[in-house]
Amino acid sequence: MTDASLQAPTLLLQPDAARAGRLRSFRLKDNVFRHLTRASAVTVLGILGGVILALVIGAWLALSTFGIDFFTTESWNPVTEKFGALAPIYGTLATSLIAMLIAVPVGLGIAIFLTELCPPVLRRPVGVAIELLAGIPSIIYGIWGLFVFAPFLQATLQPFLIGTFGSVPVLSTIFAGPPYGIGILTAGLILAIMVLPFVTSVSRDVFETVPAVLKEAAYGIGCTRWEVIRRIVIPYTRVGLVGGVMLGLGRALGETMAVTFVIGNAHRISGSILAPGTTISASIANEFTEAVGDLYTSSLIALGLILFIITFIVLAIARLMLLRLERQQGS
Amino acid sequence: MKLNRIFGAVAATMLMAAPALALDISGAGATFPYPVYAKWAEAYKKETGVGLNYQSIGSGGGIKQIQAKTVTFGATDAPLKGDQLDKAGLVQFPMVMGGIVPVVNVEGVGPGDLTLDGPTLAKIFLGQITSWDDPTIKKLNPDAKLPSSAIAIVHRSDGSGTTFNFTNYLSKVSPDWKDKVGSATAVEWPAGLGGKGNEGVANYVAQTKGAIGYVEYAYAKQNKLAHAKMINKDGKAVEPVTKSFQAAAANADWMSQPGFGVILTDEPGADSWPITAATFILIHKQPQDPAAASEALKFFAWAYKSGAPMAEALDYIPMPEKVVADVQSVWAKEIKGADGRALYSATN
Numbered sequence: 001m002t003d004a005s006l007q008a009p010t011l012l013l014q015p016d017a018a019r020a021g022r023l024r025s026f027r028l029k030d031n032v033f034r035h036l037t038r039a040s041a042v043t044v045l046g047i048l049g050g051v052i053l054a055l056v057i058g059a060w061l062a063l064s065t066f067g068i069d070f071f072t073t074e075s076w077n078p079v080t081e082k083f084g085a086l087a088p089i090y091g092t093l094a095t096s097l098i099a100m101l102i103a104v105p106v107g108l109g110i111a112i113f114l115t116e117l118c119p120p121v122l123r124r125p126v127g128v129a130i131e132l133l134a135g136i137p138s139i140i141y142g143i144w145g146l147f148v149f150a151p152f153l154q155a156t157l158q159p160f161l162i163g164t165f166g167s168v169p170v171l172s173t174i175f176a177g178p179p180y181g182i183g184i185l186t187a188g189l190i191l192a193i194m195v196l197p198f199v200t201s202v203s204r205d206v207f208e209t210v211p212a213v214l215k216e217a218a219y220g221i222g223c224t225r226w227e228v229i230r231r232i233v234i235p236y237t238r239v240g241l242v243g244g245v246m247l248g249l250g251r252a253l254g255e256t257m258a259v260t261f262v263i264g265n266a267h268r269i270s271g272s273i274l275a276p277g278t279t280i281s282a283s284i285a286n287e288f289t290e291a292v293g294d295l296y297t298s299s300l301i302a303l304g305l306i307l308f309i310i311t312f313i314v315l316a317i318a319r320l321m322l323l324r325l326e327r328q329q330g331s
Numbered sequence: 332m333k334l335n336r337i338f339g340a341v342a343a344t345m346l347m348a349a350p351a352l353a354l355d356i357s358g359a360g361a362t363f364p365y366p367v368y369a370k371w372a373e374a375y376k377k378e379t380g381v382g383l384n385y386q387s388i389g390s391g392g393g394i395k396q397i398q399a400k401t402v403t404f405g406a407t408d409a410p411l412k413g414d415q416l417d418k419a420g421l422v423q424f425p426m427v428m429g430g431i432v433p434v435v436n437v438e439g440v441g442p443g444d445l446t447l448d449g450p451t452l453a454k455i456f457l458g459q460i461t462s463w464d465d466p467t468i469k470k471l472n473p474d475a476k477l478p479s480s481a482i483a484i485v486h487r488s489d490g491s492g493t494t495f496n497f498t499n500y501l502s503k504v505s506p507d508w509k510d511k512v513g514s515a516t517a518v519e520w521p522a523g524l525g526g527k528g529n530e531g532v533a534n535y536v537a538q539t540k541g542a543i544g545y546v547e548y549a550y551a552k553q554n555k556l557a558h559a560k561m562i563n564k565d566g567k568a569v570e571p572v573t574k575s576f577q578a579a580a581a582n583a584d585w586m587s588q589p590g591f592g593v594i595l596t597d598e599p600g601a602d603s604w605p606i607t608a609a610t611f612i613l614i615h616k617q618p619q620d621p622a623a624a625s626e627a628l629k630f631f632a633w634a635y636k637s638g639a640p641m642a643e644a645l646d647y648i649p650m651p652e653k654v655v656a657d658v659q660s661v662w663a664k665e666i667k668g669a670d671g672r673a674l675y676s677a678t679n
Contacts, residue, residue: 077518077519078490078515078517079512079514079515079518080519151538154538178483180483180524181539183524260488261531264488264525265524265526266523276525278525285489286490286527289389289490290389290489290490290491290492292390292394292409297391
């Protein structure tokens with residue numbers, strides 16, 4: 001009896017110890033994994049913070065020299081070292097706005113067609129073609145824009161716009177000639193093509209998440225296709241759609257090479273969208289290599305900081321919009 | 332443990348690679364001479380086994396890198412001034428030259444049909460002359476048929492040595508330009524559109540009716556653009572050809588500026604092309620790595636001696652022999668190793 005009672009625990013202990021060891025190793029691995037993932041997240045924050053810090057330090061000379069004037073003046077003169085960022089800021093916003101005005105409706109249209117209306121045979125090829133657009137390097141868009149698209153616009157769309165709106169009060173300023181082929185409008189159009197795959201593939205993916213039950217129920221009570229898309233699909237996927245649009249906008253704001261080729265690179269603000277302009281990233285790409293002098297370099301870095309801030313504001317607005325939408329939905 | 336082993340391996344490879352790297356000459360700077368430097372490097376490597384690692388990051392970058400001593404030599408299109416050279420302890424010398432050519436796209440005007448002078452060119456780029464049949468242009472071209480189309484100005488959008496030399500010329504011939512715009516690798520252009528690189532400008536000019544721009548000679552030739560003849564300081568109309576670029580170089584007073592820093596625009600001489608440009612090399616007087624600097628000087632000496640045909644094939648202009656002799660005597664005099672001995676002697 002005593003023998004047995006003495007033996008039993010030791011017998012039980014053996015497998016118990018093994019189990020505990022196993023468990024300990026699991027816990028260890030869990031911990032390692034948790035720390036690894038946390039480290040990854042912290043790294044991103046660290047890099048982000050580092051970039052902001054580097055930009056602020058680099059831009060400090062320009063910002064302290066020019067103060068608020070840096071944001072409100074148009075002059076960009078490397079000879080007298082007077083720099084103002086208004087023209088690139090305007091160009092960045094104007095080209096991105098044109099791009100979004102075109103890419104969002106077209107992208108949504110394509111996504112709706114692919115998910116709701118398209119014959120299944122066509123679905124894959126069209127979808128793949130759109131995604132391939134995203135894989136084209138931006139320099140190729142730039143070269144294509146410069147050698148093919150700009151001459152085409154110069155010969156067709158731009159004379160048409162100038163001719164058609166030449167006598168309409170406000171529009172005649174917006175579409176004032178001469179048709180160079182390159183300029184703000186061309187850059188906006190190229191950006192629209194580049195942004196299109198982002199908007200399209202994100203919206204298509206979120207459209208596919210709409211439960212069939214919801215759509216079938218709507219059809220069941222006699223909704224038309226338009227009503228289903230308008231009242232079921234789009235409201236259901238609103239958050240994802242805004243995300244896709246923001247992703248596209250982010251690319252449009254920061255795109256460099258393609259824009260540099262077709263925007264005309266003039267540090268001027270012109271009422272006409274056919275006139276040459278410049279964007280923040282195009283200015284940096286153009287001028288950084290040969291920027292001699294601390295103030296010049298610092299001003300270019302300050303431009304980078306401004307782009308960072310613009311992107312941040314855009315993201316913040318998107319978040320706010322989503323919050324408000326959700327609140328409306330709740331009430 | 333594993334990590335340590337990896338670090339060990341990496342360190343070992345780096346140590347092994349180091350002697351091989353030391354043989355290569357490293358340089359950074361101007362983009363304008365990059366094609367010819369690359370060509371020379373290739374031929375030199377075949378001949379001697381010594382490679383050249385040249386990063387064409389732009390003149391500004393080249394100056395910064397040589398000041399930071401991360402490269403053996405820097406390259407710049409805009410020469411540094413005497414006090415800048417002294418402050419950084421650098422020697423500067425010209426390596427190769429090129430010509431900058433105004434190109435136009437005007438109906439009925441072929442290569443060399445149009446003649447311009449400096450003040451007129453400045454007025455066009457200031458936006459003061461806006462159409463091709465302006466009396467100022469007509470006066471210079473009494474026989475040409477010039478349309479009444481608007482002038483579209485095309486300039487470089489990126490900072491470049493080409494712009495530096497072009498605006499330097501306009502500043503010399505037009506006080507108005509000097510006041511309003513000035514001269515630098517990038518300026519605040521009063522009018523027009525900016526193309527990226529020579530190819531960007533060449534393409535805009537080719538596409539836009541009524542356009543005028545300025546490109547390096549090679550681009551005008553390759554793109555078959557209509558160049559304009561220029562009236563030089565002596566009042567003679569000259570064609571942009573190798574001979575007229577060389578004439579400008581030969582007529583320049585190279586020793587007048589510290590570090591051979593003359594800018595070859597608006598040079599005297601009946602045959603001189605008025606917008607000729609040299610590109611410069613910067614090297615430390617007392618290099619940190621005398622062996623590398625000595626290799627670099629050997630390479631430059633070789634390029635002066637045997638590189639001319641390669642340069643000409645790429646439409647660059649080799650330096651005149653007299654200038655080369657002056658440059659090499661400066662090397663022998665000023666560039667010294669830690670022991671105070673010259674790193675270059677004319678005999679090797």
